[in-house]
Amino acid sequence: MSPSEIAKEKTGLTVLGPNDIFHFTCSPEMPCFTHCCRDITIFLTPYDILRMRRALGLSSSDFLARYTVTMIGDTGLPVVVLKMSDDDEKRCPFVTDAGCRIYADRPWACRIYPLQPESSKITEKAGKAYYSVLDIPFCQGLKSDSSWILRDWIESQGIDAYEQMETLLKRITNHEKITSDKITNQKIQDMYYMACYDLDRFRRFVLESSFLQRFEVSPEEVAAISNDDEALYRFALRWLEYGLLAQQVLKVNPEVMAAKKKELGIR
Ligand code: SF4
Ligand code: SF4
Secondary structure (H helix, E strand, O other): OOHHHHHHHOOOOOOOOOOEEEOOOOOOOOOOOHHHHHHHOOOEOOHHHHHHHHHOOOOHHHHHHHHHHEEEEEOOOOOEEEOOOOOOOEOOOOOEEOOEEHHHOOOOHHHHHEEEOOOOHHHHHHHOOEEEOOOOOOOOOHHHHOOEEHHHHHHHHHHHHHHHHHHHHHHOOOOOOHHHOOOOHHHHHHHHHHHHHOOOHHHHHHHHOOOHHHEOOHHHHHHHHOOHHHHHHHHHHHHHHHHHOOOOOOOOOOOHHHHHHHHOOOO
């Protein structure tokens, strides 16, 4: 029995592994073209926002203010949802008659469609991913004879970069320090929101506050943080690991450390 068949038997779902086949196609000729881009709830990952706001030439703060709604998730950490338009159809703000105007930088949820992850923490830990195919009645593409091998579909949609960034984030959000007690401290919620979603603000926080006096950051890293959004986001995650999980992934300036010890009367 293959791993996907075992998973299927265990969950009772039609679970697909990387070598399984599903049927789907999508093109502007479909009668349902863009019908899927309305009245949907799309949770945006930090990497989605990094890509989308860059594609639109907006600062992260402007993008968040114009296109998103923030809620508090189960762990107490903020989650961000794409705001649909106020019209009757509640269309996505990025849909046009010709399709998605940010297609190359569309969010993960739009890339992965029509698949839905069915992996558990155990299968994820083992580096294995399983999916099911969504059942969307109006989507004519699901009735197509065109077939895809699942791993080829994932590759064709550029999902790998998104999953790599998400794996880094999950090291924090799935950590027992985060999942064991719901976070209610607003300062922590704000710190997480800035580091994950409002990266331009986080960049100013690092470069324009006393941050670089308090922590030892190499000149190369400062240059990367200044110019490269992906490097900035990776650094933001390290800062969260340091601040939320007490992991020694950032080095405090020894002089600052000595002054703090003196202040607290520690030798
Ligand atoms: S509803 Fe399905 S086939 Fe139609 S445009 Fe959307 S994804 Fe493509
Ligand atoms: S971001 Fe693009 S693909 Fe996703 S719902 Fe909006 S228009 Fe459709």
